[in-house]
Amino acid sequence: MAIVTVDGLCKRYAGAPAPAVHDVTFTVADREFMVLLGPSGCGKSTVLRMIAGLEPITAGTVSIDGKVVNQVPAKARDIAMVFQSYALYPHMTVYDNLAFGLRRRAIGKAEVARRVQAAAVKLELTELLQRKPHALSGGQRQRVAVGRAIVRDPKVFLFDEPLSNLDAALRVSTRNELIRQQREIGTTSIYVTHDQVEAMTMGDRICIMNQGKVVQIGRPLEVYRSPADTFVSRFLGNPPMNLLPGRLEQRNDGIVAHLAGGTFALPMRAASVLARYAGGEVIVGVRPEDLYEALPARDPGQSAPHFARLPVRVSGVEPLGAETLLMVSLDGSDAEMIARIGRDTTLRRGDRVELALDTAAVHLFDPATTRAIA
Amino acid sequence: MANSLPMRSGFAQLRRAPLVLFVAVYTVVTGGPLLWVAMMSLRTTAEIFKNPYGFPAPAHWEKFVDAWTKSNYATYFWNSTIVVLIAVALVTAVGAMVAHCLARYSFRGNRLVRFAILTGLVLPPQLVILALFQILLDLNLYNTLTGLILVYVATHIAMTVYVLEGFFAQIPQDLFDAARMDGYSDFEIFWRVTVPIGAPAIFTTVTLNFIVLWNEFLFAVVLLTDDNKRTLPLGIMHFTGSHQLDVGMAATGLMIAMLPVIVVYAFFSDTMIKGMTAGAVR
Numbered sequence: 001m002a003i004v005t006v007d008g009l010c011k012r013y014a015g016a017p018a019p020a021v022h023d024v025t026f027t028v029a030d031r032e033f034m035v036l037l038g039p040s041g042c043g044k045s046t047v048l049r050m051i052a053g054l055e056p057i058t059a060g061t062v063s064i065d066g067k068v069v070n071q072v073p074a075k076a077r078d079i080a081m082v083f084q085s086y087a088l089y090p091h092m093t094v095y096d097n098l099a100f101g102l103r104r105r106a107i108g109k110a111e112v113a114r115r116v117q118a119a120a121v122k123l124e125l126t127e128l129l130q131r132k133p134h135a136l137s138g139g140q141r142q143r144v145a146v147g148r149a150i151v152r153d154p155k156v157f158l159f160d161e162p163l164s165n166l167d168a169a170l171r172v173s174t175r176n177e178l179i180r181q182q183r184e185i186g187t188t189s190i191y192v193t194h195d196q197v198e199a200m201t202m203g204d205r206i207c208i209m210n211q212g213k214v215v216q217i218g219r220p221l222e223v224y225r226s227p228a229d230t231f232v233s234r235f236l237g238n239p240p241m242n243l244l245p246g247r248l249e250q251r252n253d254g255i256v257a258h259l260a261g262g263t264f265a266l267p268m269r270a271a272s273v274l275a276r277y278a279g280g281e282v283i284v285g286v287r288p289e290d291l292y293e294a295l296p297a298r299d300p301g302q303s304a305p306h307f308a309r310l311p312v313r314v315s316g317v318e319p320l321g322a323e324t325l326l327m328v329s330l331d332g333s334d335a336e337m338i339a340r341i342g343r344d345t346t347l348r349r350g351d352r353v354e355l356a357l358d359t360a361a362v363h364l365f366d367p368a369t370t371r372a373i374a
Numbered sequence: 375m376a377n378s379l380p381m382r383s384g385f386a387q388l389r390r391a392p393l394v395l396f397v398a399v400y401t402v403v404t405g406g407p408l409l410w411v412a413m414m415s416l417r418t419t420a421e422i423f424k425n426p427y428g429f430p431a432p433a434h435w436e437k438f439v440d441a442w443t444k445s446n447y448a449t450y451f452w453n454s455t456i457v458v459l460i461a462v463a464l465v466t467a468v469g470a471m472v473a474h475c476l477a478r479y480s481f482r483g484n485r486l487v488r489f490a491i492l493t494g495l496v497l498p499p500q501l502v503i504l505a506l507f508q509i510l511l512d513l514n515l516y517n518t519l520t521g522l523i524l525v526y527v528a529t530h531i532a533m534t535v536y537v538l539e540g541f542f543a544q545i546p547q548d549l550f551d552a553a554r555m556d557g558y559s560d561f562e563i564f565w566r567v568t569v570p571i572g573a574p575a576i577f578t579t580v581t582l583n584f585i586v587l588w589n590e591f592l593f594a595v596v597l598l599t600d601d602n603k604r605t606l607p608l609g610i611m612h613f614t615g616s617h618q619l620d621v622g623m624a625a626t627g628l629m630i631a632m633l634p635v636i637v638v639y640a641f642f643s644d645t646m647i648k649g650m651t652a653g654a655v656r
Contacts, residue, residue, distance in 0.1 A: 049551075052551075052555060053555075054551050054554065054555070074551075074554050074555045075554060075555060075556070075557035075558070076557075079555065080555065081551070081552070081555055083548040083551070083552060084548070085546055085548045086548075087546065087548035087549050087551065087552040089549060089552075089553075089567065089570075089571070090571060091570040091571055091573075100553075100556055101555075101556035101557065104556055104557040104558055104562075105557060148552075152556075
């Protein structure tokens, strides 16, 4: 049982013009799997290292179960960490690597052996216990690194990009394995990654960071569906969200959005919020999967979805097998968009076509602050 | 295809010829004098003066016994062993700890300490010898083995730190962080992580320091005066002093002095080369 609270955490390195981490606040609930997601250099690893006690804290607090641990040394925080490089001791066997952390903690020899064996069975390392790290594959090393954290039976697990050194296929299977282990053991976990797929599939919640600050915290689909700003909208989703310059206008029947290619009504929006932007510029965000080559078939009785038609010119076609990515430019502008459409398309470069846009799924952002509007 | 193969290997051999020639010349240049001294060590001085390049016929093996028993060689050998073993142990222990600190911790003055140590690498020993002489006199350590040991440690710490720090710095920081989270203290991390992983580099410095100190002459000749405190290089000089010139015994002494170096090198050369060329981990 452990609740990790990070409150107003700041990190400033001597001589650096800007803080590496600025006013980061979040709480990780007991047994929760929290993912810190962001591009390299956004400060997510620094946050993790401050929680671990490996990095001095400039300002703010880290608490575990309500107790501030800023002054508690790393070894006394009862936290285990899996490093990106795995950090296996090259001169020790797998067994000794697993036992290294236990031997320091006045745990009896028999108990050390029991715990190491249990972890080895769980992670299928039994056959490898007498090997040295250099004689292991990447996936095996990764499992030893996880095993070293598990045997300690700590309050909190920290993961610093533990899958980034694995090849793509192994990454998928290891990802699932890690989730399974965490659910089974139920230890509170904080996981740092720059890979949005890992974040979406593994996290109970995602904390997205950019330039040392927290941008948004939420459940994966929640964050995907309602990005707090243009950074999150582009960072989550592959291909990323299309962002286009547009304008809002008040009409008798409600607010409409003008885009280079056309004008469409914005259904299901709080008119009062949008009214503030009426007559002004906005950024219109469209996910590639909300553009259709043809209007999607509707179930009878389903309420009529709102679709607008956008005339575009196809500037590129990328068939990916399961789907096709369409690079298009809006008529009358240089604005480029990517649409994710069915694999059976016959469209070719240079074709002119009207794409259907699901206007209920359109995102609007303030061009000055880049924050989402309503 | 089949008959082009021998031609290719013929070419390859031809291309290797300069290398083989170089190695052959190098072997003669370095091995020649060694062989010459080895032959002289089994001949008497009179024989050598008659024919400097002659073969040892008959071979005077008893000269080794004489050198050991009649001319204080056992004492010189013992002094050298004591001084070199203690100095190498100290310089390795202190040097490894300093290198670990410089490679691992960023503290105020880190760069200054590094600069000061590296300065020690470029200072010629002749420059400090007068100062050392005076300091040892003041400390009542002049003409003592302890004094010589301290001087050896001081003069060889720079090279040791330089070699070890370069190696230790390559050990990934994650290993140290992991050990810290596992609950190990700074010294335990040095002892259980840095030392075992850095063993090839440590062996390298041990071997190099042993060879260099075993042959060290300048400091020993200035800082030791008593005959029964002399180290081997000084003992050999004894045979070629201003009043006598016993080339034969000097050669025998040289062979005795060389033996430990050859043994050490034979045992550690592999580890040493590995240590100088390999990376820290992987």
